[in-house]
Amino acid sequence: GENVEQHPSTLSVQEGDSAVIKCTYSDSASNYFPWYKQELGKRPQLIIDIRSNVGEKKDQRIAVTLNKTAKHFSLHITETQPEDSAVYFCAASRGGSQGNLIFGKGTKLSVKP
Amino acid sequence: DTAVSQTPKYLVTQMGNDKSIKCEQNLGHDTMYWYKQDSKKFLKIMFSYNNKELIINETVPNRFSPKSPDKAHLNLHINSLELGDSAVYFCASSPRTGVYGYTFGSGTRLTVV
Numbered sequence: 001g002e003n004v005e006q007h008p009s010t011l012s013v014q015e016g017d018s019a020v021i022k023c024t025y026s027d028s029a030s031n032y033f034p035w036y037k038q039e040l041g042k043r044p045q046l047i048i049d050i051r052s053n054v055g056e057k058k059d060q061r062i063a064v065t066l067n068k069t070a071k072h073f074s075l076h077i078t079e080t081q082p083e084d085s086a087v088y089f090c091a092a093s094r095g096g097s098q099g100n101l102i103f104g105k106g107t108k109l110s111v112k113p
Numbered sequence: 114d115t116a117v118s119q120t121p122k123y124l125v126t127q128m129g130n131d132k133s134i135k136c137e138q139n140l141g142h143d144t145m146y147w148y149k150q151d152s153k154k155f156l157k158i159m160f161s162y163n164n165k166e167l168i169i170n171e172t173v174p175n176r177f178s179p180k181s182p183d184k185a186h187l188n189l190h191i192n193s194l195e196l197g198d199s200a201v202y203f204c205a206s207s208p209r210t211g212v213y214g215y216t217f218g219s220g221t222r223l224t225v226v
Contacts, residue, residue, distance in 0.1 A: 032211070032213075034214050034215075038154075042219075043203065043217040043218060043219050043220055044156070044203070044215075044217050045217070046214040046215070046216075049214055087154055089156060093211065095210075095211035096210065096211055100146065100158045100161050100169050100210075101158070101215060102158070103155070103156040103157075105153070105154070105155050106154045106155070106156075108154075
């Protein structure tokens with residue numbers, strides 16, 4: 001089955017700096033890669049996703065890149081703000097009837113003012 | 114108007130008891146899921162239902178029994194609760210199985226004492 005590895009497990013940056021979180025996946029049939037943000041005591045919320053026919057996608061200060069050959073994808077947050085502090089999860093799915101999301105173990109991002 | 118709602122939000126119970134968690138979604142989605150988030154924040158799939166039918170049952174003890182009376186509801190019943198069952202349980206839904214983002218409920222924090 002699919003296995004998703006996520007690094008780093010913790011990340012601390014100064015406000016205004018960029019943050020990068022990286023994930024690798026094992027199932028070459030995976031074709032959907034979402035990212036979730038979970039604030040303390042809250043539910044995970046989808047912030048951006050990318051499909052296998054796209055190499056990069058941007059939404060304001062966040063962007064995701066995908067390298068299907070190397071089976072890795074990354075989340076980039078620019079101009080970080082204290083409200084970006086949260087746990088971020090990457091996930092992968094192969095679609096179809098067995099297309100449940102397999103999550104990475106999360107990255108705790110702390111943005112220091 | 115909450116999209117995916119879970120009840121109760123908190124559940125404290127003694128070992129050996131039986132408890133249920135309810136989940137309802139008003140998004141018209143076909144697929145619903147139960148995820149378990151342990152103390153290290155790892156999100157692990159437990160069950161997946163598509164249009165009231167079980168499609169994924171990960172290696173979960175048979176003390177856990179999901180029930181889907183209709184495609185808008187997915188409940189989780191747990192028998193003979195153990196200390197290791199303490200976690201946050203998230204219900205989620207997606208339009209169909211496959212390459213779609215999930216909408217999560219607010220979670221149920223279960224504490225077994």
